[in-house]
Amino acid sequence: GILLESLNKEKNIKNIENTSPWRFKHSLSPDMASRIEKKDINFSKVVHFCKHRILEAKKLNKILLIEGVGGMMVPINNDYTILDLIKKLDISVIFVTRNYLGSLSHTLTALNVLKINNIKINSIIINQENKNSVNIDETKISLAKHTKNIPIYLFKLRKKALSSQLDNLIETM
Missing domain, CATH: 3.30.160 (Double Stranded RNA Binding Domain)
Incomplete structure (x- = not known):
């Protein structure tokens, strides 16, 4: 909600889904929260989502920020970290x-x-x-x-x- 507020966007489920499709009740690293909540995080889907948003932003000549959820070495799942995502997306930080x-x-x-x-x-x-x-x-x-x-x-x-x-x-x- 805070992020949407700072973007002057209405807090509704559609905007929340568009901004943050992977959300957890527990304030933990994604791998830990997903394990506790029994939700898998498919790295390929995260990459696809981010690449799609990057292309959208370029077309609209907009700036896109992708948050690193706690740091570059934070595990996304059992196999990948935020650093892996940064490398896969080939983006600066x-x-x-x-x-x-x-x-x-x-x-x-x-x-x-x-x-x-x-x-x-x-x-x-x-x-x-x-x-x-x-x-x-x-x-x-x-x-x-x-x-x-x-x-x-x-x-x-x-x-x-x-x-x-x-x-x-x-x-x-």
């Missing part, structure tokens, strides 16, 4: 990370996995959901020293400001 103690190591490790797999990193977003002891501006400075030529954006999340922050990001791409 907007890498989203959070600002916390340890995030630099986690972020640089993940970015290295993308680099090893020849995946283009379009930009990096650092989310700050809550106040913490790690300064988000300092995190950006440290991260930038290791990610030359990749734009880094800071999102200091406040629900009302999020929409305009997203609009600004999309305009710069």
Whole structure:
């Protein structure tokens, strides 16, 4: 519902199905949630769905965002991860990370996995959901020293400001 709201779309079953055909009651990785709820996730169908949406967006000259449901190494099912999906779709990524103690190591490790797999990193977003002891501006400075030529954006999340922050990001791409 939050995603539809941010897109100014009505919250109805048709729009929910079009936006997110694979949904689960449990907030877990897709492989875990599907196992608990006894619903299979067919990787080929996920790829087909995404490719169809990519072609639609290109025809309409629109931007399409495909969310990575928790990170690139998250299992989709027993055989595939989000990284496999990114590779299969041959798309670049907007890498989203959070600002916390340890995030630099986690972020640089993940970015290295993308680099090893020849995946283009379009930009990096650092989310700050809550106040913490790690300064988000300092995190950006440290991260930038290791990610030359990749734009880094800071999102200091406040629900009302999020929409305009997203609009600004999309305009710069």
